[in-house]
């Protein structure tokens with residue numbers, strides 16, 4: 001009945017006395033769907049995690065970094081791009097609540113089925129492991145660019161001819177730069193290919 005997540009870190013070597021510190025360097029497989037709009041952590045890639053775990057009264061404070069491999073599309077020219085990104089990890093993992101006999105009791109808020117607006121509960125230390133997937137997800141969403149660029153001066157693609165532009169500020173010239181001519185040419189091409197005129201129906 002092992003339900004240890006692939007993104008779990010073993011914390012059994014960290015003494016529970018507050019102030020104890022454990023440095024952990026490990027490699028974990030990237031969880032699925034770690035992404036923002038046009039950028040994502042490469043599925044199945046390995047993530048280098050370097051964190052300091054510190055025992056505090058209520059649990060374990062984790063801080064450190066994760067190096068992720070990102071794949072994305074340039075938001076101007078749509079070329080595929082890849083790079084490495086270091087994201088900051090910071091998270092408190094709380095010890096599960098116990099009753100007088102020391103048995104673990106279900107924590108308030110652990111049941112997310114109601115989906116209310118309550119604050120998300122802190123993740124818990126689970127059988128001497130902490131699962132960093134949640135903090136990793138938060139960090140990646142905060143770090144990855146919403147509009148990635150293949151280079152800062154990518155000119156994107158000409159809306160008229162589809163050619164790559166030298167600069168975003170300098171559209172190039174065409175034999176006929178008047179957009180009305182371009183529209184007319186498109187219509188003529190359609191007519192030549194026998195496309196019906198239904199598109200223009202009112």
Ligand SMILES: [Zn+2]
Pocket residue numbers: 074075076077078079149150151154155156
């Ligand atoms: Zn580009």
Ligand SMILES: [Zn+2]
Pocket residue numbers: 158159160161162163172173174
């Ligand atoms: Zn063009």
